[in-house]
Amino acid sequence: MISNKIFSKATKSILTLGIKNNNINRTFISLNNNNKENEFKRFQNRFGPFPEYVKIVEVGPRDGLQNEKIIVPTVDKIQLINRLAQTGLSVVEATSFVSPKWVPQMADNKEVLRGIEKVEGVSYPCLTPNIQGFRAALDAGAKEIALFAAASESFSKKNINATIEESLARYKDVCDAARENGIKVRGYVSCVLGCPYEQNVPISKVVYVSKKLYEFGCYEISLGDTIGIGTPGATHKLLQAMSQAIPMSAIAVHFHDTYGQALANILTSLQFGISTVDSSVSGLGGCPYAKGATGNVATEDVLYMMKDLGINCNVDMNKLMDVSLWISKKLNRSPSSKVSLALSHKASNSISNSDSNTNTNTNNTNTTNKSSEIPINCNTNINKMASEKEKQHIFISSNNQSTLVF
Known part of the structure; x- marks a missing residue:
């Protein structure tokens, strides 16, 4: 069993080595968005290279x-x-x-x-x-x-x-x-x-x-x-x-x-x-x-992964999710796509929260609570509900609607 003293000394040596030798940084993944491109290149070198287009x-x-x-x-x-x-x-x-x-x-x-x-x-x-x-x-x-x-x-x-x-x-x-x-x-x-x-x-x-x-x-x-x-x-x-x-x-x-x-x-x-x-x-x-x-x-799940890998597929994710929800409704079933389910549920919750705030601001005037609905068109809701991770995949168009092109 390694004593705390030895462990502390070893840690100090590693940190000192890291300061003296910048190359050791290549073994660590930075979470800084500014280094995302470099991280991806290191990822490609380890697992790729990936095709630019799929x-x-x-x-x-x-x-x-x-x-x-x-x-x-x-x-x-x-x-x-x-x-x-x-x-x-x-x-x-x-x-x-x-x-x-x-x-x-x-x-x-x-x-x-x-x-x-x-x-x-x-x-x-x-x-x-x-x-x-x-x-x-x-x-x-x-x-x-x-x-x-x-x-x-x-x-x-x-x-x-x-x-x-x-x-x-x-x-x-x-x-x-x-x-x-x-x-x-x-x-x-x-x-x-x-x-x-x-x-x-x-x-x-x-x-x-x-x-x-x-x-x-x-x-x-x-x-x-x-x-x-x-x-x-x-x-x-x-x-x-x-x-x-x-x-x-x-x-x-x-x-x-x-x-x-x-x-x-x-x-x-x-x-x-x-x-x-x-x-x-x-x-x-x-x-x-x-x-x-x-x-x-699911096509939506594939596109979500491709986007994060920097691979272009030339497909509009919002339009695709609209189709996914539409055909699922025709078949009386929920989408099997985890991405569609996650984003549609978040969009639904966003609408519910928005309606709740509206009720408060208007002294409980009549508003429609859509918390139980899954919106067929997600375009106007995605930017509200997306987490910081998901916002990396969202681009705002001139008409204030979210457009995801994967």
Whole structure:
């Protein structure tokens, strides 16, 4: 056991060394805002470097809604996609051309794709499991499609009623047809960190399927943690292997937050230079074929983390939270996004406190107490309720409204 005298002497020596040698300061993190840039550079040197820009692929309208018990009306699906496209998102996955027998939530795929407003600079990929689905998507006006393979034999059979090799043969035909029609193709690989039926999935299987899709012509391969059991350690091993097979610029990540590991896994992916992340507004969805695998990582939560890392995503956080609260209300549920819940609750409390003060100042004249409401539009309330930490992410526009662009 170290005596107080020895401990005091050691502490004094360290402090003296710190005064004489400024380099020792590099091991300490300053809390001074003026040193924030230097702190971030040291953080990057340890964990990065991170990409300057990360593309967010919004999968809520497809992967999110397909696993909701409530079938959202077509008009609301169209409005959801249109509103998401107005947030700054450059990719909004629109729908899925699968059999309505298996996924009834996507039965109105043609009406949705034809009904949305196509915003310049925004792509609206559609999932197509086979050549029939591809032709239907093409007929509805699709300009980009997505294929969905699996690294697990059991999952592939239960999901699309085909072995891995049979599914790859189908997808080669789809990729060939897409190339002939000038259609971009994105590839998904599910069960990359675990399977609901086989449990562990060999990394070699993930690499094999991913490489095949890339060779077929998929411009991007999204690695999906279908049941959300992945950890940063497992993610690190997977991406290390993937980096030897496919350019990292062609890899995206798709994490479910079932075990609360999604953001940690995304952070690990950023360290590998991954610059495309799939997420779902309000944390909607999961996979209907994987029992218990609900909860895509919420887009709002991803953006909040990216902002603090200094990574640009070109997405307006306020508009996105408005959409999150709106679609959650349509589904009769609270948002699964921790950021949306935290900020909306603080905004609600801010309104309650403001109304309470108004009552006092006006001698209890009639005012509306909204403390029990969750505001659909958070724009005018965020600056009131934000803590000092959160205010770092808030920029006040000329009309006195808060604008968060992540």
